[in-house]
Amino acid sequence: MSALEGAAALPVPPAPPAAARAFARLLGSELLLIFRRPRNLVILAALALLPVAIAVVVRYSSGGIGAEVTLFTRVTGNGLFLAFGAMAVMTPFLLPIAVTVVAGDAVAGEAASGTLRYLLAVPAGRTRLLAAKYLGAVLYALAAVLLIMLSALAAGWALFPSGPVALLSGTTISLADSLLRLLIVAGYATAGMAALAAVALAVSTLADSPIGVVAGVVVGVVVFQLLGALPDLAPLRPYLITSWWTAFDEVLRSPMGVARLVDGLLVYAAYTLVALSTAWARFTGRDITG
Amino acid sequence: MSVNAGVTEAEGTSAGASPPLGRGGAIVTTSLTKRFPGGQVAVDHLDLAVPRGSVFGFLGPNGSGKTTTIRMLLGLVTPTEGTCEVLGEPVPRRLAAVLPRVGALVDGPAFHPHLSGTANLLRLSAADAAVDRRTARARVAEALARVGLSAAARKRYGAYSVGMRQRLALAAALRGPRELLILDEPTNGLDPQGTREVRSLIRQVAAAGTTVFVSSHLLAEVEQICTHAAVMSGGRLVAQGTVAELRAALGGRAAVTRVTVETPHAGRAATLLTGLGLAGVRAGDGEVSAALGDRAPEDVCRALVEAGVAVRGFAVVRPSLEDVYVDLTGEGFDVGA
Numbered sequence A: 001m002s003a004l005e006g007a008a009a010l011p012v013p014p015a016p017p018a019a020a021r022a023f024a025r026l027l028g029s030e031l032l033l034i035f036r037r038p039r040n041l042v043i044l045a046a047l048a049l050l051p052v053a054i055a056v057v058v059r060y061s062s063g064g065i066g067a068e069v070t071l072f073t074r075v076t077g078n079g080l081f082l083a084f085g086a087m088a089v090m091t092p093f094l095l096p097i098a099v100t101v102v103a104g105d106a107v108a109g110e111a112a113s114g115t116l117r118y119l120l121a122v123p124a125g126r127t128r129l130l131a132a133k134y135l136g137a138v139l140y141a142l143a144a145v146l147l148i149m150l151s152a153l154a155a156g157w158a159l160f161p162s163g164p165v166a167l168l169s170g171t172t173i174s175l176a177d178s179l180l181r182l183l184i185v186a187g188y189a190t191a192g193m194a195a196l197a198a199v200a201l202a203v204s205t206l207a208d209s210p211i212g213v214v215a216g217v218v219v220g221v222v223v224f225q226l227l228g229a230l231p232d233l234a235p236l237r238p239y240l241i242t243s244w245w246t247a248f249d250e251v252l253r254s255p256m257g258v259a260r261l262v263d264g265l266l267v268y269a270a271y272t273l274v275a276l277s278t279a280w281a282r283f284t285g286r287d288i289t290g
Numbered sequence B: 001m002s003v004n005a006g007v008t009e010a011e012g013t014s015a016g017a018s019p020p021l022g023r024g025g026a027i028v029t030t031s032l033t034k035r036f037p038g039g040q041v042a043v044d045h046l047d048l049a050v051p052r053g054s055v056f057g058f059l060g061p062n063g064s065g066k067t068t069t070i071r072m073l074l075g076l077v078t079p080t081e082g083t084c085e086v087l088g089e090p091v092p093r094r095l096a097a098v099l100p101r102v103g104a105l106v107d108g109p110a111f112h113p114h115l116s117g118t119a120n121l122l123r124l125s126a127a128d129a130a131v132d133r134r135t136a137r138a139r140v141a142e143a144l145a146r147v148g149l150s151a152a153a154r155k156r157y158g159a160y161s162v163g164m165r166q167r168l169a170l171a172a173a174l175r176g177p178r179e180l181l182i183l184d185e186p187t188n189g190l191d192p193q194g195t196r197e198v199r200s201l202i203r204q205v206a207a208a209g210t211t212v213f214v215s216s217h218l219l220a221e222v223e224q225i226c227t228h229a230a231v232m233s234g235g236r237l238v239a240q241g242t243v244a245e246l247r248a249a250l251g252g253r254a255a256v257t258r259v260t261v262e263t264p265h266a267g268r269a270a271t272l273l274t275g276l277g278l279a280g281v282r283a284g285d286g287e288v289s290a291a292l293g294d295r296a297p298e299d300v301c302r303a304l305v306e307a308g309v310a311v312r313g314f315a316v317v318r319p320s321l322e323d324v325y326v327d328l329t330g331e332g333f334d335v336g337a
């Protein structure tokens, strides 16, 4: 463009650099792809319904619900506890499965259907595409977590009392404080799922069958949970990503068990770093023959 | 180029065999080789030279390495050996600069089944940093119109017929202005009408100055639209040049120009043609054919008429590219390993 044209152009508000804007478009398209996909929507709907089902069961049954009895008996005192309870129930398996379905499919699904070769011929750029795929999966995880919590809050307050919340340690906190703590739970849970998404994405770049990837990662999660549950393998526990997912019960103590949450976040960061490096090395070097 | 310079014997690709295109070519590969893990050599020391502005037919039987070559040109597959240059830039090193100028249809259509044709193309647009968001929709609509898909633009891709899918892949390649179109078997699955449309589309695009590189095993098609062609066999290049050169390269080979005379006096005509010195005379029921050699067809025809042979039909059959192809690849029905 000549200087004259530049001078004649209307003053425009400072726009983000073109590359960032272009990436935002790619990410937007990725999100549309994820959130328009019927399968992913059905999963979200199921995740949102479960807290409602739990609320109904707790409200209309006299007995307790096994392991989560301490949390759920509190639900009858304050509906807000349903959000914590629902997360405690869904974080070990259901939420990871939902995240794995999206993240595990991210590259392998497009490779298997052949759409990957058209994206790369555009050119989408391999690193750029991988980044968009990862962020898309993380945002899906965030949406799932928020949906579970909102659904649980709605169901909890519809069927149970609201007001100040009595913590596990006995102290009572205000509603505002408890909502803030709920947000911390959401953030921590999303971070755990983001680490899982990185692992699933890495596996997704290693294999060409999306169903195989999802099945493999889910089996991996189950195996990790089992290993973490064996008393003999207690020394292994801190290294298993799965052991940290439910550490958000620290949020319900007074004072909050921040140290343990930070340890959890560090473990997540380590998993994410290794997994994303693997995914990047594999994806940028690989032949696309599908 | 001499008659034989266009043909490289399958036994060895000599360095001097490829046309001297140098920097000006739309696609130039030297010794391009792909050996897949497992040892399969899909492309073997390929020296391809596609001149700018040409419509270049890339011929070869199933499994001869056409798609693998195209994947290397697009940076999808890394060559194990050799180099390739697309639009003057080395690939894969400068892919980001090259690919926005290239439209490609690779190995058949592939799109998301739950999205419409428009949504699928918009997804590709969104991935394209070179596309202006404001003009993306208009461009997509235009590309769909060019391939005759406007009416089905909002239909789910999963509900498309085979031909509609192929058209959508073509539309994806035509999403923006291109300097080079790489089309891998673009008429696969199309009806005769669709095939004609694709041919005219390629002519249009070429007339506008775009180089078109089109792989096919439908030879008649290549012959109709291409200015240049290359023939692959078992991963190796066996011939390349202009279509005329390839035909000429047949001199002395099995496929030669023949005359066919339709006449009730087949026996007399056969004797006469033999008398004229034509070789390979074959007399059939109401038809006689012979190799034309260096005789002018009009002389042959006049001789027949003057001898009182009732000529009902007279045709000069030039060797088709198919003859060249069969001759060069020795291709029967079986796919090479």
Ligand SMILES: Nc1ncnc2c1ncn2[C@@H]1O[C@H](COP(=O)(O)OP(=O)(O)OP(=O)(O)O)[C@@H](O)[C@H]1O
Residues within 6 Å of the ligand: A289, B036, B037, B038, B040, B041, B042, B060, B061, B062, B063, B064, B065, B066, B067, B068, B069, B217, B336, B337
């Ligand atoms: N990913 C792969 N791994 C191993 N071998 C491969 C791979 N892809 C292709 N090949 C082999 O490379 C050879 C060339 O395949 P290619 O797909 O390039 O042929 P083609 O000329 O496009 O054939 P067609 O006309 O059938 O499309 C074949 O023998 C094929 O089996």
Ligand SMILES: [Mg+2]
Residues within 6 Å of the ligand: B066, B067, B068, B107, B184
């Ligand atoms: Mg092919």
